[in-house]
Amino acid sequence: MVLLEKYEALKNYFKELGSVAIAFSSGVDSTFLLFTAHEALGDNVIAVTASSCSFPKRELNEAKDYCKSIGVRHFIVESEELEIEGFSHNPPNRCYLCKHELFTKIFDLAKKEGIAYVAEGSNLDDNGDYRPGLQAVKELGAKSPLREVGFTKQEIRELSAHFGLPTANKQSFACLSSRFPYGETITEKKLGMVDKAEQLLLDMGFNQFRVRIHGENVARIELQPKDFERMLDEELRLRIYDTFKDYGFAYVALDLRGYRTGSMNETLNI
DSSP states (O other), X not given: OOHHHHHHHHHHHHHHHOOEEEEOOSSHHHHHHHHHXXXXXGGGEEEEEEEOTTSOHHHHHHHHHHHHHHTOEEEEEEOOGGXXXXXXXXXXXXXXXXXXXXXXXXXXXXXXXXXXXXXXXXXXXXXXXXXXXXXXXXXXXXXOHHHHHTOOHHHHHHXXXXXXXXXXTOOXXXXXXXXXXXXXXXXXXXXXXXXXXXXXXXXXXXXXXXXXXXXXTEEEEEEOGGGHHHHTOHHHHHHHHHHHHHHTOSEEEEOSSOOOTTGGGGGXXX
């Protein structure tokens, strides 16, 4: 199936639903999902974004701006993960706890607004990693159209570029809680440290990376290998180190393997 045919299949998927609430993070996948749903259903689509200390303000603002630009009704729900029992201890099923709480709120909102279905933006590439959040999505009955129709991340990026979506080349993002090793306590202070550290790297022109936090004050930077040489520039390197120190980090390390999604899952025996 060529990409535009697959896109039409996705539109038809939404037309069969009739109305849908999209869990919208302003990322690559959910932006493409919302765009397609809006093309198929018009005003019968709403977007729902969670506001929490693990979701950077820049992402929330981008979500607001995009919904406004295409005329989609946008709802923001408070989803403070640190108040969920057990979440701050960062157990391996942390994402399950978060997604279950969030999607319960989205379903309640959808019902209130007369919307028949709830959908989220996972794609086929998400099938290969440990993602307990998808278990919660399935249990609650949310739809996963991109996986069901068979979209990969690359296909989503290609179609996003074709339709001129602002996220076509946007870096992949996961909530800031994913920067912590399992079993280490997640706090608002440490989430803020990671958020500021990643914003600094974005402002410096790095595109795809993670800043992982270990203990109270160790930062482990994952960069794409092609960016290693740039990080070795002395002026840049020392600026990053000094600024991270200002944010509360005592030690700043570069991960020699480089950027990869789900690196905290590498220590799990699953």
